[in-house]
Amino acid sequence: QVQLQESGPGLAKPSETLSLTCTVSGGSVSSYYWSWIRQPPGKGLEWIGYVYYSGSTNYKSSLKSRVTISLDTSKNQFSLKLNSVTAADTAVYYCARHSGATKTFDIWGQGTMVTVSS
């Protein structure tokens, strides 16, 4: 059974870079789209972007200039880097598997809270 687990600092300073890693266990990173999704406190879900198993990426247009998502197949991990963060980037960050066939996020990590504050 595939499981996802986010890891990384829970605090980031304004203007710096937020970095998170998602470890995939119980399966391979092949053949799926691996996404990051965030949820500000008390608000809804926002898709940030994905990395495909081939290494290709796609990002939400409003975040594109600040986001990098990468894949490390040797470690079965994928990562998120969001630079020039502000308080508006404070959120629970989820990693999720997106099935290209059914076009749905079928497996989610438990989420990790990241607070942007000096």
Next chain:
Amino acid sequence: QSALTQPPSASGSPGQSVTISCTGTSSDVGGYNYVSWYQQHPGKAPKLMIYEVTKRPSGVPDRFSGSKSGNTASLTVSGLQAEDEADYYCSSYAGSNNFDVFGTGTKVTVL
């Protein structure tokens, strides 16, 4: 890409049914049969309840059903139970560039 529109809240008594709408455009909900619904309990990750408009993953009770007409999708929860009290989010595939867009979320209360 704008968020899909959902009512902020919905409620029903145990045993009753509640239906949540999810309105998009012809570029997302209306353009593809790839609408999903997620259930989120407080402090927990979202859980997939419906995909491809009407399909239920293994383990999801058949009390949960989905439908779509034009640019609006709907989730119906029949025979409401206390554990159904949660936030529900729809999402829709929106093409290869925009990929996926979520709804604004609906809080379901079991009275």
